[in-house]
Amino acid sequence: GFTGTFYATITNSDVDVINSTGNGSNGTHYIIDNSTVDYLNNGSHGLSAGNLTIRNNSIVNCNDNGMYGVTYNANFEMDGTSKLYVYRNALNNSGGGLRAASASGVSNVSTGAIIDICDNGHNGLENYGTFTFQSGAKVTITGNDERTTNGGGIFNGSSGTLILSPDTVITNNHAAQTGGGICNAGSVTIPEGVQFYNNHSDLAGDDLYNRDGATTHLIPVENDWVLDDCDPNHLIDGWYDDAQGTRWEAHAANTNENHIVLYPDTSLGETLIVSSEKALKAAHGNNPQVPEDPDQPDPEEPDPEEPEAPDPIPPSTPSLTITKKWVADNPEDRPDSVTFNVYKDGIYDGFLEIEGKYFGDRDTWRDSYPIEEYEVGADWWVEEV
Numbered sequence: 001g002f003t004g005t006f007y008a009t010i011t012n013s014d015v016d017v018i019n020s021t022g023n024g025s026n027g028t029h030y031i032i033d034n035s036t037v038d039y040l041n042n043g044s045h046g047l048s049a050g051n052l053t054i055r056n057n058s059i060v061n062c063n064d065n066g067m068y069g070v071t072y073n074a075n076f077e078m079d080g081t082s083k084l085y086v087y088r089n090a091l092n093n094s095g096g097g098l099r100a101a102s103a104s105g106v107s108n109v110s111t112g113a114i115i116d117i118c119d120n121g122h123n124g125l126e127n128y129g130t131f132t133f134q135s136g137a138k139v140t141i142t143g144n145d146e147r148t149t150n151g152g153g154i155f156n157g158s159s160g161t162l163i164l165s166p167d168t169v170i171t172n173n174h175a176a177q178t179g180g181g182i183c184n185a186g187s188v189t190i191p192e193g194v195q196f197y198n199n200h201s202d203l204a205g206d207d208l209y210n211r212d213g214a215t216t217h218l219i220p221v222e223n224d225w226v227l228d229d230c231d232p233n234h235l236i237d238g239w240y241d242d243a244q245g246t247r248w249e250a251h252a253a254n255t256n257e258n259h260i261v262l263y264p265d266t267s268l269g270e271t272l273i274v275s276s277e278k279a280l281k282a283a284h285g286n287n288p289q290v291p292e293d294p295d296q297p298d299p300e301e302p303d304p305e306e307p308e309a310p311d312p313i314p315p316s317t318p319s320l321t322i323t324k325k326w327v328a329d330n331p332e333d334r335p336d337s338v339t340f341n342v343y344k345d346g347i348y349d350g351f352l353e354i355e356g357k358y359f360g361d362r363d364t365w366r367d368s369y370p371i372e373e374y375e376v377g378a379d380w381w382v383e384e385v
Contacts, residue, residue, distance in 0.1 A: 167193065
């Protein structure tokens with residue numbers, strides 16, 4: 001790839017660094033300006049940099065590399081018009097998604113920027129410097145798996161100061177030891193608006209493990225967070241103790257084996273400052289609530305004085321829901337839309353074009369094909385064009 005440490009300015013260009021047996025680059029100082037840059041499937045690091053600047057509608061993809069997708073040992077600057085995607089790195093080796101390696105380094109991601117750090121082996125984001133995601137930066141950290149140590153979604157080192165954007169999602173990450181979502185040894189600020197739940201760890205602190213001497217500014221849970229550890233899923237109502245030896249448990253067959261300790265009273269609705277060693281999970285107490293089904297309308301109270309006569313034929317707007325699920329592909333290679341031919345009772349009925357939209361996860365595209373009430377019982381099937 002780019003071998004050696006030098007200064008590279010990439011302007012109005014497409015650059016592909018693919019299938020190198022070693023590093024895609026090795027400490028080069030980069031300015032990426034109005035360009036598309038791909039570091040894909042390199043044997044060691046993907047984009048290894050000193051200083052790294054991404055600006056002016058640039059798109060950087062660092063996917064499927066052997067070690068870190070992105071690692072830099074100086075400063076990082078990303079403007080609000082650019083996008084960075086870091087997927088599936090370090091699945092078989094040490095490394096991870098994105099690493100800010102220098103304790104003296106300063107990283108800044110501006111409002112409007114988009115960063116996805118997803119499905120990497122080891123930490124999703126690893127920070128040792130001062131890292132600020134400005135409000136309005138859209139950051140998704142999900143599906144990362146720290147297979148050996150701490151901090152599945154984020155590991156923040158003792159020298160690290162990390163400020164998250166309110167538009168951040170930290171879910172479905174895993175750590176073999178502590179802090180499935182975040183393991184913090186320094187200072188982390190989690191502002192209101194961050195989606196931070198449903199992470200998992202094997203030892204302690206499914207969502208957060210705050211080490212002794214570290215400080216985490218932690219928001220109260222949101223009223224629409226839903227816990228995936230339950231069947232059926234239950235609404236999350238607070239932060240609970242999830243320490244080693246006293247893991248949160250609310251569903252034991254013997255209720256005496258449950259451990260439900262709220263930390264602290266989150267009903268105050270104020271930011272919590274965690275400054276001691278603490279393992280926490282966003283979970284629920286003794287009386288869990290099942291979230292309302294959004295497809296079920298609220299029942300209407302009948303008017304006892306003037307009851308309305310029911311319609312002789314209830315109105316109906318039936319449709320077919322057609323879902324496209326992407327599996328084991330490169331999201332950057334996907335088209336803008338996919339088209340399906342629709343058949344009724346073996347006869348072509350029409351087609352449906354589904355655009356790439358976000359439906360809970362980026363791999364699921366979905367839309368509806370309208371039909372008539374009398375056609376509900378027909379034999380429907382679809383064919384992807």
